[in-house]
Amino acid sequence: MHSDAFDRYHHGHSLIHHLDPRVKVLVTIAFIISNALLPDGAWVAFALAWVFILIANAFAQLGIGFTFRRSFIALPFALAAITVLFSIPGEPVTSFRFVMWNFTITDAGLLRFISIVIRSWLSVQMAILLVAVTEFPKIVHALNHLRVPTIITVIISFLYRYLFVLADEVLRLLRARQARSAATAGISPGGSVVWRARIAGHMAGQLFLRSYERSDRIYNAMLSRGYKGELMTIHPHHFHASDLRIGAASFLSLIIMQVAGRL
Amino acid sequence: MHYSPVPLHIPDGFLSFVVSLICWVITVFTLSIAISRTNKSLGEKQVPLMGVMAAFIFAAQMINFPVAGGTSGHLLGGALAVIVLGPWAAMLVMTAVIAVQALLFQDGGLLVMGANILNMGLLTAALGYGLYRSVVKGSYTTKLTVAGVAAWLSVLAGALATSLQLWLSGTSNLQTVVLAMLGVHSVIGIGEALITVAALGFVLRTRPDLLGEGSASAGGGRGWIIAGVVISLVVVLLSPFASVNPDGLNRVAMDLGFIDSSQSGTGPLAGYTVPFFESASASRIAAGAIGVVVIILLLFVLSHLLRKRTA
Numbered sequence: 094m095h096s097d098a099f100d101r102y103h104h105g106h107s108l109i110h111h112l113d114p115r116v117k118v119l120v121t122i123a124f125i126i127s128n129a130l131l132p133d134g135a136w137v138a139f140a141l142a143w144v145f146i147l148i149a150n151a152f153a154q155l156g157i158g159f160t161f162r163r164s165f166i167a168l169p170f171a172l173a174a175i176t177v178l179f180s181i182p183g184e185p186v187t188s189f190r191f192v193m194w195n196f197t198i199t200d201a202g203l204l205r206f207i208s209i210v211i212r213s214w215l216s217v218q219m220a221i222l223l224v225a226v227t228e229f230p231k232i233v234h235a236l237n238h239l240r241v242p243t244i245i246t247v248i249i250s251f252l253y254r255y256l257f258v259l260a261d262e263v264l265r266l267l268r269a270r271q272a273r274s275a276a277t278a279g280i281s282p283g284g285s286v287v288w289r290a291r292i293a294g295h296m297a298g299q300l301f302l303r304s305y306e307r308s309d310r311i312y313n314a315m316l317s318r319g320y321k322g323e324l325m326t327i328h329p330h331h332f333h334a335s336d337l338r339i340g341a342a343s344f345l346s347l348i349i350m351q352v353a354g355r356l
Numbered sequence: 357m358h359y360s361p362v363p364l365h366i367p368d369g370f371l372s373f374v375v376s377l378i379c380w381v382i383t384v385f386t387l388s389i390a391i392s393r394t395n396k397s398l399g400e401k402q403v404p405l406m407g408v409m410a411a412f413i414f415a416a417q418m419i420n421f422p423v424a425g426g427t428s429g430h431l432l433g434g435a436l437a438v439i440v441l442g443p444w445a446a447m448l449v450m451t452a453v454i455a456v457q458a459l460l461f462q463d464g465g466l467l468v469m470g471a472n473i474l475n476m477g478l479l480t481a482a483l484g485y486g487l488y489r490s491v492v493k494g495s496y497t498t499k500l501t502v503a504g505v506a507a508w509l510s511v512l513a514g515a516l517a518t519s520l521q522l523w524l525s526g527t528s529n530l531q532t533v534v535l536a537m538l539g540v541h542s543v544i545g546i547g548e549a550l551i552t553v554a555a556l557g558f559v560l561r562t563r564p565d566l567l568g569e570g571s572a573s574a575g576g577g578r579g580w581i582i583a584g585v586v587i588s589l590v591v592v593l594l595s596p597f598a599s600v601n602p603d604g605l606n607r608v609a610m611d612l613g614f615i616d617s618s619q620s621g622t623g624p625l626a627g628y629t630v631p632f633f634e635s636a637s638a639s640r641i642a643a644g645a646i647g648v649v650v651i652i653l654l655l656f657v658l659s660h661l662l663r664k665r666t667a
Contacts, residue, residue: 101460125467129373166462167367173522174370176529209527213369213465220368220462232459242391244403248452251407252414253460259408259415266419286423290547293421294554297431300416301440301555302563308408312401320400 101224109153109226113336114235120343121223125216127347131354133208138354142215145346146222153226160218160225167217174209178202229253238330255307262303266296364432364514364541365457365472368465372525379521380470386478387451390444397444406445410452413437416555421547429547434480434514435488435507436552440559440567443485443580450477475517479587480510486584489577496560500553505653506584507552511545512538513591519598523605530605534598 109117124145131138150159183201224232230250237246270292312320371379394402413433420428433453438446451473458464464472487506491498515537522528559566598605 122466125368125465126373128369129371129376129467167369167465170367170370173533174527176532177527180529205526209369211369213367216368216465216467217462220459220466224460224462229460242387244391244394244406245387245448245452245455247403248407248410248448249455251404252410252452252456255408255411256414256456259411260418263415263418286421287550289421289423290429290550291554293419293429293431294551295558296419297416297436297551298555298558298562300419301412301436301559302566304408304412304415305405305563305566308405311408312404315404 100229101221102228103155103225105154105226107152107154107226108335108339109149109222112226112339113330113332114227114231115238115330115332116336116340117223117227118232118235118239120340121219123344123347124219127350128212128216130351131208131212134204135208135354137356138350139208139211139215141346141350141353145343145350146215146218149219149222153222155222155225160221163221164214164218167213168210170213171206171210174206177205177209181205234330255304255311258307259300259304262300266300270296364476364518365454365464366468366475366518366521367462368467370465370525370527371468371471371521372527373467375521375525376467376471379468379474383470383473383478387447387473390447393444394448402445406441406449407452409437409441409445410449410456413449413453414456419551421551423547429544429551431551431555432476432511432544432548434476435484435503435510435548436555438481438484439488439503439506439552439556443481446481446485447477450481453477471518471521475514475521479513479517482580482583483513483587483591484510484584485577486580486582487588489584490581492577496557499560500557503556504549504553508542508545508549509588509591511541511548512595513587515541516591516595516598530598534595538595 124142128142131142146160147157150157153159178198179196179202181199181202183199185197186200186203188197227235230253233246233249233253236249237243394406413436416431416433416436418430420430422428434446434450437449440446441449454464454469454472454477458466458469458472484503484506487502487509488499491502494502516534519528519530519533519537522533523530
């Protein structure tokens with residue numbers, strides 16, 4: 094597997110790409126918090142938030158609809174919110190019969206449902222943008238600067254580094270299983286569901302042993318290169334005046350959104 | 357790519373700010389204990405091990421097996437991680453896994469990450485470790501059986517916590533979300549239990565030495581056992597209660613100021629039954645039956661424990 098099969102980074106030299114990762118992480122988190130704080134039905138503020146994302150997309154030179162195209166990942170979860178359509182008291186908007194139940198959608202329920210979905214949809218777009226314009230190791234480095242405990246960022250760095258390697262290992266295991274699961278016409282391959290789950294479990298156990306032994310080798314290799322219990326980087330962050338300006342402008346926009354949402 | 361999202365990851369926007377914040381406080385508090393404990397007990401060698409184990413959990417979630425009709429099951433890994441790594445290390449590993457899922461794949465939100473870590477990392481670790489720890493000196497079969505029960509219950513605990521957070525945020529109707537989440541996850545949990553048992557059995561047979569120090573066999577554990585049994589009991593007792601008698605919980609949440617009456621759905625929904633669950637007697641009986649079985653299992657674990665202590 095190619096090492097960037099999991100990566101969501103889009104290489105570029107735009108203004109946003111060169112922004113200090115700490116600023117990008119902070120603005121992303123602030124944007125998501127701001128969404129969560131907006132009241133239901135704050136349409137102007139929601140629109141402003143979307144314009145904010147579109148502008149960020151444009152500055153990142155990714156194409157203005159970049160995050161929009163990939164933003165539907167969280168939509169299935171909207172199912173969890175579907176009950177508010179019917180359960181919040183208000184003026185009935187429409188009602189329909191489904192098999193043997195009557196459903197009445199209320200205006201208050203509709204308002205809340207749409208607000209929840211929009212908040213989620215906007216927040217996901219911002220997170221997509223963050224990983225598209227920031228290399229993952231830089232995000233982790235920024236988290237470290239933002240006081241996330243070292244042991245967690247170190248584990249995340251290792252996870253990111255060896256995910257590709259272990260994913261390759263999994264692909265080998267899956268290929269081996271497939272190679273031994275020949276089917277003939279009329280006879281389904283393999284045993285019952287329980288049997289198939291057991292085989293998957295044995296593969297997970299096998300993967301565990303291989304990972305465990307690999308971590309031994311990794312540790313020895315790291316020791317031989319002078320590992321002293323912490324990861325080093327040769328990319329120190331430099332905070333520029335432009336970082337401050339863009340960060341301040343972003344936070345000002347968020348405040349405007351909050352005010353607009355409460356007018 | 358094989359990467360498949362897990363339906364338990366809450367995206368941003370579905371939890372209210374207050375609920376997200378409370379979950380973050382609980383998560384940060386627990387993780388700070390976990391960090392100070394691991395810093396004390398683990399050598400620097402354990403750090404690469406935990407990192408690779410986090411990658412292992414991530415990669416193991418790619419191992420799927422066909423179930424029926426084009427659907428497939430796969431491992432979630434929380435219970436397996438805690439049995440192999442011990443509770444504190446497993447909490448950190450699961451935190452890293454959930455953080456990467458959210459940061460890299462937008463599978464789960466950032467503001468709600470505290471809730472996701474709590475549901476899928478911390479609860480799973482406490483419950484799984486507590487139950488498994490209680491039989492760690494038991495026979496091979498006992499260990500695997502309890503590991504399976506722990507894996508199943510840990511998935512249900514996550515689903516129940518997720519449902520409650522969605523309800524407290526005014527996103528979902530309590531009865532519907534609890535029934536739907538527990539219904540789906542009691543099936544997902546069976547897959548999780550089967551894979552966990554098979555994987556653990558494989559490791560126990562081939563490299564029993566790996567499950568020695570630093571894992572579930574080491575360290576004091578009475579507190580963990582109590583925590584595990586208590587969380588299991590809460591899951592087993594609260595689930596049927598929330599699905600059969602949601603008005604009681606709604607009242608509590610309103611008194612605590614989490615939701616107002618306009619969000620709770622007690623008004624027009626009071627005489628209103630939920631689709632698919634209208635034949636409530638059937639689902640009540642099913643929930644009750646499952647509850648009884650699990651309580652018997654827990655009593656078995658407890659009595660086993662007490663007997664050993666007095667012996």
